[in-house]
Amino acid sequence: MKQLKQFAFIALFLGTSIFQGCKKDDRPEAEPELPQAERKGIYVLCEGLFNANNTSLSYFNYEDRSLITDKFASVNGRGLGDTGNDMKIYGSKMYIVVNVSSTLEIVNPHTGASIKKLDLKQNNVGRQPRYITFNSNKGYISNFDGTVAVLDTASMEIEQYIKVGRNPEQMAIANGKLYVANSGGLDYPNYGNTVSVIDLKTLQETKKITVGENPRGVVADQYGDVYVLSTGNYADVKSSMTTIDSKTDQVKTAVNFSGGSMVISGDYGYIPASGGKLKVFNVKTEQLEKENFITDNTKITSPYGLAVDELTGEVFVTDAKNYTTGGEVFCFDKEGKKKYSITVGINPNNVVFINK
Structure with a gap:
């Protein structure tokens, strides 16, 4: 479920991002120039409306430029459920986390x-799963009941639950450890301010690291740093970004930062910002490199999700528009120019890439 996004997303991006530091060493509107790499198409997870049971899965086929607005329902004769929150491909399977329905859908x-x-x-009470990440044939699913589920991807069974903090959100893996943001997001105004560290060998929480209030986004770079994006309390406590050195689990920096999510590709992190902009942060130099990745004045109303195709360098931004009607997915080339867009379901939040 993305209840928090439904009423707080607009407020989330009203501020201005601040970065400091130094560092380590429907159908396309027009016929798109499609990637020459081995991509077959993309799936777009559209969470729908909270408690409306209308999550959908759009599929855009690169080969014939066809768009199916609800691929899952058309194939399976049923819907995905209520409020699809996360989607990833690992190995030969695609995993869809459906928050309000408290289900994990495993898909070909x-x-x-x-x-x-x-x-x-x-005990028949939903754990409210949020996000999923993978490592060494295990899937890790954060649940709002204060646990992380451990999934065996071969047997497709949950092996155990690891207790963490309140209302965990995104996770990242670095140096053999899983970092889990404990948001406390359902306990307004008493938000959480810690990240749980789980040893992936023992599957035990080893410590909690104090970060900014209401941590939600967690992402790791290739240099061993973990970035935690905290949204504050939407009042006197501002949003922030905390950088953790995964080798020592010590906080390196903590700066004011407006944003709730970041996607890293290579040395670059992409961050949705106010005014429909997409900021670019260089994780190697730890400097803000561009105020806006988009270079052709393409307007995005409500940026809701991001994905970068590692094969082509294309950047996909989902636009939730007014959060109640159909959304749009924009594809930009490496220079920040729009290639095409497609119209999809309500509140698109994830894009994944399918190989041939």
């Missing part, structure tokens, strides 16, 4: 067919 990405659906509940 080439056909859209469901392989298995797991209920993430305790």
